[in-house]
Amino acid sequence: MTQQGAQAGNTYNAANNTPGGPPQRPLPTVPRTVRGGVKLHGKEAPRVDHWAGRRVLGFMHASAESETTIKALAWAIRGQTRSLTFEAGEIVASIQGLEVRPHRVSIPLTRFTPEQWERIVSAVNDSATHSARLMAREMPEEIEEVFGQVGVSLFPKTSEDFSPRCSCKDPASSATGWCIHSCVAGFIAAERLSEDPFLIFTLRGLPSGEFIERLRQRRAATRAARGFAPAYAPRTPPGVPANAPSLDSDLDQFWAEPDGLDEIDMTPRKAEVTHPLLRRLGPTPFAKGKFPLVGLLATCYDIASEAAVREGDPVLPDHCLDSDDDDATSDGA
Numbered sequence: 001m002t003q004q005g006a007q008a009g010n011t012y013n014a015a016n017n018t019p020g021g022p023p024q025r026p027l028p029t030v031p032r033t034v035r036g037g038v039k040l041h042g043k044e045a046p047r048v049d050h051w052a053g054r055r056v057l058g059f060m061h062a063s064a065e066s067e068t069t070i071k072a073l074a075w076a077i078r079g080q081t082r083s084l085t086f087e088a089g090e091i092v093a094s095i096q097g098l099e100v101r102p103h104r105v106s107i108p109l110t111r112f113t114p115e116q117w118e119r120i121v122s123a124v125n126d127s128a129t130h131s132a133r134l135m136a137r138e139m140p141e142e143i144e145e146v147f148g149q150v151g152v153s154l155f156p157k158t159s160e161d162f163s164p165r166c167s168c169k170d171p172a173s174s175a176t177g178w179c180i181h182s183c184v185a186g187f188i189a190a191e192r193l194s195e196d197p198f199l200i201f202t203l204r205g206l207p208s209g210e211f212i213e214r215l216r217q218r219r220a221a222t223r224a225a226r227g228f229a230p231a232y233a234p235r236t237p238p239g240v241p242a243n244a245p246s247l248d249s250d251l252d253q254f255w256a257e258p259d260g261l262d263e264i265d266m267t268p269r270k271a272e273v274t275h276p277l278l279r280r281l282g283p284t285p286f287a288k289g290k291f292p293l294v295g296l297l298a299t300c301y302d303i304a305s306e307a308a309v310r311e312g313d314p315v316l317p318d319h320c321l322d323s324d325d326d327d328a329t330s331d332g333a
Helices: 003-007 051-063 066-078 113-128 128-135 143-148 180-195 199-203 208-226 248-253 278-280 292-309
Strands: 080-087 090-095 103-108
Touching: 003 292, 051 113, 051 180, 066 180, 066 248, 080 180, 080 199, 090 180, 103 180, 113 128, 128 143, 128 208, 128 292, 278 292
Parallel strands: none
Antiparallel strands: 080 090, 090 103
């Protein structure tokens, strides 16, 4: 480089080994603040109560460095996730780190083909228990057995099946893909899947609502082909005539106790699907309150059901019977 060129401004930036321009400023030591970012619901750790979310965390902790996951957890609690969506074939997240621009994280997952979905619907339809639980918005871990019958897996089974990609190109995580940005996305995704494990259907290429509707149609077609069968066939007690008289001709005996009434099977049984009505209703629309209404009702139902199964009188706690508390009508935390 000549002296004249140097005087003209052709300086050399030793910080990044590039000629020209001012030296680059060092990166900050804390991530840049994100307004309205997606935060973990847990204050110290993700709320992962479902096996689907725990599986995601297991993949991440098995592949990522411990120091990376510790920093990523702090970022996830801080709210460094600008956005995270479940799309057909991948989880896409935008994570704001130390740089000015956020990094794009993608966690791909293989989508099932239309032919595979047809076989899956048929296999689930053949299992009355699993189809009933899925239609009640319950995701049992045993559902993997049904998917295995058609040669697929609903949830990833190995860390290789759940390997992220990040635009940061961090060489320290190039082997596994679990950089700090990917780990932040992993924490948020695990919590989301724990809250709604049916998001896995979207990742596999078919939204859960469409899958449930296909399952309902398949069940209806199966019942039509086999002939209608009631869910409960009442048994006529001994001594009761098959052709009982009409109500109009026997009004004076309306309140009389018929013969064999004590032989009717009235034994309460535990339901195979827990809280089906609450699951179909979903969360209540109230935004404020001291505790979730759905959780309170579920607790009350469980207490009453257990008391009924024990053939005792259902005894509810006082807070289940208090209808004067306005906060009991809300679903906010």
